[in-house]
Amino acid sequence: MPNANSHTESPLDIAENVPLAPFTSFRIGGPARFLIGAHTQRELQQALRFAREMHLPFCILGGGSNLLISDDGFPGVAIRLLMNRVTRSGGMVQVQAGYDLTALVHRTVAWGLSGLESLAGIPGTVGGAVRGNAGAYGGAIGDVLATVSALDAATLKVVTLRRDQCAFGYRDSRFKRDPGLIVVGALLALAPGDPEEVSAKVTQTLAKREAKQLSCDQSAGSFFMNPVVDDAALIRKFEDEQGVRCRECRIPAGWLIDQAGLRNLKVGGAAVSHRHANYLVNTGSATATEMVQLARLVRKEVQVKLGVVLKEEVSPLGVVI
Numbered sequence: 001m002p003n004a005n006s007h008t009e010s011p012l013d014i015a016e017n018v019p020l021a022p023f024t025s026f027r028i029g030g031p032a033r034f035l036i037g038a039h040t041q042r043e044l045q046q047a048l049r050f051a052r053e054m055h056l057p058f059c060i061l062g063g064g065s066n067l068l069i070s071d072d073g074f075p076g077v078a079i080r081l082l083m084n085r086v087t088r089s090g091g092m093v094q095v096q097a098g099y100d101l102t103a104l105v106h107r108t109v110a111w112g113l114s115g116l117e118s119l120a121g122i123p124g125t126v127g128g129a130v131r132g133n134a135g136a137y138g139g140a141i142g143d144v145l146a147t148v149s150a151l152d153a154a155t156l157k158v159v160t161l162r163r164d165q166c167a168f169g170y171r172d173s174r175f176k177r178d179p180g181l182i183v184v185g186a187l188l189a190l191a192p193g194d195p196e197e198v199s200a201k202v203t204q205t206l207a208k209r210e211a212k213q214l215s216c217d218q219s220a221g222s223f224f225m226n227p228v229v230d231d232a233a234l235i236r237k238f239e240d241e242q243g244v245r246c247r248e249c250r251i252p253a254g255w256l257i258d259q260a261g262l263r264n265l266k267v268g269g270a271a272v273s274h275r276h277a278n279y280l281v282n283t284g285s286a287t288a289t290e291m292v293q294l295a296r297l298v299r300k301e302v303q304v305k306l307g308v309v310l311k312e313e314v315s316p317l318g319v320v321i
Helices: 041-053 101-110 126-131 195-211 232-242 253-259 288-306
Strands: 014-019 031-038 058-061 067-069 074-081 086-089 092-096 145-152 157-162 181-189 219-222 270-272 279-282 315-317
Touching: 031 041, 041 058, 041 074, 041 145, 041 181, 067 288, 092 101, 101 126, 101 195, 126 181, 253 288, 270 288, 279 288
Parallel strands: 031 074, 058 074, 067 315
Antiparallel strands: 014 031, 086 092, 092 181, 145 157, 145 181, 219 279, 270 279
């Protein structure tokens, strides 16, 4: 076992050749050459230093709810972010990247703070949510962020960025574009609210998700982003059928996949969910190769039949979707 620990630092727990599938909601993925759990910023810095000394690439694992890993695994250092403290001062909530997003929503409800209700039921950690600007029902985590703390992998120093420096967009951020900036914490600016009213909004959000059967059973949730559509006839058809207005001309990818007749489509053990067409699920034995083949087939059919190009929301590791 290589030694990543100097005599001045507490030892890191380094495991070798660890299958990564159990750390993802897909339950897909080969082994990492090394796996390290980072409970603190210092441990994260140690892990990155170890990767550098071993001349190996690194990857960051959060909740694994939005990640598709190659069947060959990862030939470097996989680092799990396990720091999970949360504190509040009035309406300001400081939370570390490894904190569970759903748990944070319920914690803020208990504190009588409003702003995260639309995120209820979204799986994953705060760090992953910030990186992908997770959102639903017209709200996103970037809307309530005051600052983000990120560790620069090149310098091993923590920088604090204001919201306007984070380039938040639809399921996008500066951190998604620059993997060298690792989200380690966030400061959220929430509004005081009546605990019963805030709780009721969370219950409504969860009920909406349940009605659409939005559960993450061996899937990554929504596989594709909702695309901007410029076909006026297609937009009218969606609005007439669903009885809702398009937000920013975005049509739900699941509806488009349905329109292309792809629900229940299968490639090996990978399938388009019968419950929600934008969920590509592992039926029990799917490989990453099969999941990629299915995703490519879905994208091709939607483009051919509807003229719309889908872009994945899922983050690939060692695969090209």
